[in-house]
Amino acid sequence: MTGSVLTGIDGSAQSEAAVRWAAEEADRRGAVLRILHAWPWLSTEYAEDSLAGGLRPAALRALADTAERIRAAHPGLSVETAVVGDDPADALVTAAKDRDLLVLGSRGLGGFSGLLVGSVGLAVAARTTVPLVLVRADGTSRATTDAPPRREVVVGVDGHQACDAVLDFAFTEAARRGARVRAVHGWDLVPVWTAAEWVPPQVDLATQEAGEQAALVMALASVRAAHPEVEVIAETRVGGAANALVAASAGADLVVVGRRDHRHHMLGVRLGPVAHAVIHHSPAPVAVVPHD
Incomplete structure (x- = not known):
């Protein structure tokens, strides 16, 4: 049975790095990639609100753009998207229950500058029931002179x-x-x-x-x-x-x-x-x- 990899985006450089990492991992596994954007104001109940009404369409467009980039980079990879009107940590923990792996940026999703891991990332890491990978926006340190001769x-x-x-x-x-x-x-x-x-x-x-x-x-x-x-x-x-x-x-x-x-x-x-x-x-x- 095909597995699935879940990742969350929020527009930050860290979440963009996480999506790319998750896509590569899903490709290696022959799994489906699911990209989630979660925020309380994205709930359909705020669709008519003058302040929040434009957030959900904007989130859907951002998801569609991200999915298009991933499909172009990984032809044949099955990519799904979803918007959830909920607290990011709660939504990610819930959505991950039926997945094989969860991938997040190491900051963003509610994090503070100066910390390598944001508040949401820490909350999810402590609560998720599936393996979680936290990815930095600047990638790994393999490019350093101390990099090992092989993976x-x-x-x-x-x-x-x-x-x-x-x-x-x-x-x-x-x-x-x-x-x-x-x-x-x-x-x-x-x-x-x-x-x-x-x-x-x-x-x-x-x-x-x-x-x-x-x-x-x-x-x-x-x-x-x-x-x-x-x-x-x-x-x-x-x-x-x-x-x-x-x-x-x-x-x-x-x-x-x-x-x-x-x-x-x-x-x-x-x-x-x-x-x-x-x-x-x-x-x-x-x-x-x-x-x-």
């Missing part, structure tokens, strides 16, 4: 509690791109040692490093067996998971992190600290994969 998907791995859903997403995406996987396990010393930049002489860092590397290799064993065609680099870095992933993201095609579905906070559902840091600071597109 690469970076995935964050907890060597002691690996998540099959996150790993399978990363390896499947790498296989689609003919890319290798860089599996990164960031670990840290006891916090007080790190803060003091001091390690007790009796602590054997080499032994700890070897143990973390062994745990990472074991965590990857099952997914490597399922994807023997994908080259893998298993890498451990001292300094914590977020720092390790951001450092590894330079030049990557995609960075993949997990988000626990049951993570709640007194103010509602939220992202974990690693996912939050990576989507704000990674120069590459970031996939947030919800899991149990």
Whole structure:
């Protein structure tokens, strides 16, 4: 059965980048691309309002223009469009439930300048039940002099509690791109040692490093067996998971992190600290994969 990729637009450069990225991904998957524009004032109930009456026709024209550009760039790709008169985050989360992937710009849709991820992007990342990719308007950092010699998907791995859903997403995406996987396990010393930049002489860092590397290799064993065609680099870095992933993201095609579905906070559902840091600071597109 044909899959589907959903993306949201709002006229920003970030959403334009997201639409292009989503179209390329839909093409790779042989999936349908659905482009959504959501805003409360786009509801048909405001059609006769003198202030809001022109918004819906303008949104429909913008969607039609975007769809035309995408079809021209990707002949044969099935493109659908929709306007929804609702809060953008609510509309995107609802519409994504029946899709395979959601793609958004990393800012826009209600975001503030100076933040890599807008308020709507963060809200959707914390709530969506399907994988979400956040794309920057300036693309990835593959053009830098530090770019790897071939395509690469970076995935964050907890060597002691690996998540099959996150790993399978990363390896499947790498296989689609003919890319290798860089599996990164960031670990840290006891916090007080790190803060003091001091390690007790009796602590054997080499032994700890070897143990973390062994745990990472074991965590990857099952997914490597399922994807023997994908080259893998298993890498451990001292300094914590977020720092390790951001450092590894330079030049990557995609960075993949997990988000626990049951993570709640007194103010509602939220992202974990690693996912939050990576989507704000990674120069590459970031996939947030919800899991149990």
